[in-house]
Amino acid sequence: MEHQDQSSKIPSGTNQNAIDRFKKLQQKEVSIPDIFKGIISQNTTSLSKGITLVESTQEKHSKKAQELIEKCLPHANNSIRIGITGVPGVGKSTFIEAIGNLLIEKGKKVAVLAVDPSSTISGGSILGDKTRMESLVRSPKAFIRPSPSGNSLGGVAQKTRESIILCEAAGYDVIIIETVGVGQSETAVHGMVDFFLLLKLAGAGDELQGIKRGIIEMADAIVINKADGDNLKPAREAKNQFRKALHLYPLAESSWSPEVLMCSALKNTGIEEVWELILRYLEVSSNNGYFEKNRIQQNKFWLLQTIEEQLKNSFYNHPTIKKALSDQIEAVQQHKITPFAAARHLLSLNK
Numbered sequence: 245m246e247h248q249d250q251s252s253k254i255p256s257g258t259n260q261n262a263i264d265r266f267k268k269l270q271q272k273e274v275s276i277p278d279i280f281k282g283i284i285s286q287n288t289t290s291l292s293k294g295i296t297l298v299e300s301t302q303e304k305h306s307k308k309a310q311e312l313i314e315k316c317l318p319h320a321n322n323s324i325r326i327g328i329t330g331v332p333g334v335g336k337s338t339f340i341e342a343i344g345n346l347l348i349e350k351g352k353k354v355a356v357l358a359v360d361p362s363s364t365i366s367g368g369s370i371l372g373d374k375t376r377m378e379s380l381v382r383s384p385k386a387f388i389r390p391s392p393s394g395n396s397l398g399g400v401a402q403k404t405r406e407s408i409i410l411c412e413a414a415g416y417d418v419i420i421i422e423t424v425g426v427g428q429s430e431t432a433v434h435g436m437v438d439f440f441l442l443l444k445l446a447g448a449g450d451e452l453q454g455i456k457r458g459i460i461e462m463a464d465a466i467v468i469n470k471a472d473g474d475n476l477k478p479a480r481e482a483k484n485q486f487r488k489a490l491h492l493y494p495l496a497e498s499s500w501s502p503e504v505l506m507c508s509a510l511k512n513t514g515i516e517e518v519w520e521l522i523l524r525y526l527e528v529s530s531n532n533g534y535f536e537k538n539r540i541q542q543n544k545f546w547l548l549q550t551i552e553e554q555l556k557n558s559f560y561n562h563p564t565i566k567k568a569l570s571d572q573i574e575a576v577q578q579h580k581i582t583p584f585a586a587a588r589h590l591l592s593l594n595k
Contacts, residue, residue: 274308280315286353286415288387294410295389299403313406316413321539323412324526327433329423329459330443335469339443339509340420341377346515347418348385355387355416356380359404359429387416401432402553405546408436434462435545438535439522442466444486446478461493464502464525467518471506479506498534500525564593 274297282290294316298309330336344354356377380386389407391400408419421437423429434440442463460466466486471479486504495501503521507514529535559565572586581589 274305276308276311276315280312283312283316283410283414284319288384288414291387291410291414292389295407298406298410309406313409316409320409320412323408323417323419324439324522325408325419325421325437326522327421327423327437327440328443329430329433329441330469334443334445335509336422336443337377339467339469339507339515340422341380342507342509342512342515343519344377344380344386344420345383346519348380348383352417353385353387353415354380354418354420355389355411355414356420356422357389357404357407357411358391358422359401359433387411387414401429401436402546402550405436430459430462435542438529438538439464439525441518441522443469444482445470446475446482460489464496464498464500465518465521466490466502466504467514468504468506469509471514472508472511498525498529498538499532500528500534559591559594562594565590568593 274293279290279294279297283294294312297305297312300306300309328336328340340356344356347354377388381388391404404421408421411419421433423433440462442459442465444466446468468479468482468486483504483506490502490504493502505514505517505521507518509515526535529538560569568590572581572590575581576583576586
């Protein structure tokens with residue numbers, strides 16, 4: 245089924261279907277008008293092809309990808325973008341399936357994308373998560389897509405940002421962006437969503453969970469997951485602790501005070517309350533003008549990020565730089581030149 249599509253940029257051996265699909269894209273002439281027509285007709289096969297084109301690192305595909313994005317842009321910016329983060333084991337995939345199914349019951353179309361630059365070895369945990377989202381992945385109103393793995397957070401996040409535009413043009417009402425790890429990727433996701441949700445577990449401190457204070461500061465809501473059975477009492481205690489902690493943070497620019505909720509994604513309890521909270525946030529931020537202001541600020545951020553990413557790619561792909569880089573690295577290792585002098589020399593060649 246096409247809505248179960250996976251990324252074309254996954255390390256060899258992890259996803260042969262994705263590799264075959266990417267090879268076909270290389271061999272076949274891409275028709276942007278056909279893909280665009282399919283996307284706005286809400287055809288998931290066309291959407292998959294479009295995202296594969298966006299994710300391609302081939303130079304010959306970049307102009308076509310940009311053409312497709314520009315065609316889709318007038319049909320975009322009409323969804324609710326939700327970021328979800330939490331450490332492995334917190335139950336992100338189960339939670340996403342639960343809230344995804346709830347939204348589909350309410351008549352929404354849901355797309356799930358991931359930002360994961362770390363998985364050059366594993367291919368990203370969402371690949372495994374897809375097998376756990378059994379009911380959501382079967383729904384014709386759901387589209388689940390892992391990010392391309394790679395070493396550059398900026399590049400992966402940019403492609404996810406562009407994939408959002410294609411998904412919105414394809415008629416998806418809610419775009420869920422999952423960040424797989426904890427760290428820089430949270431900042432990137434926060435910069436592309438309207439609502440940022442932090443999933444937590446009861447009975448584990450921030451140090452054990454690897455959650456940094458900065459991530460809590462970014463959260464519009466904290467949801468204690470797995471609040472069922474023997475975990476119910478610890479979940480209530482954790483909820484109270486986080487409520488007290490959040491009072492110590494200054495009021496966000498959105499004038500929204502982050503709330504703490506409990507849920508059990510496995511038992512499907514508390515999910516409706518989470519969605520109602522998101523809707524309340526959207527009402528507050530829309531009424532005070534922050535929603536639109538935030539989207540404008542995000543566009544500015546991605547403009548600057550894209551410039552930086554393309555300058556970096558242009559530098560490292562420069563034929564002269566490629567040839568000189570290994571020589572300069574060797575010279576630095578042998579203490580013949582300082583790293584700063586080597587950098588200045590390499591930068592002087594990029595003219």
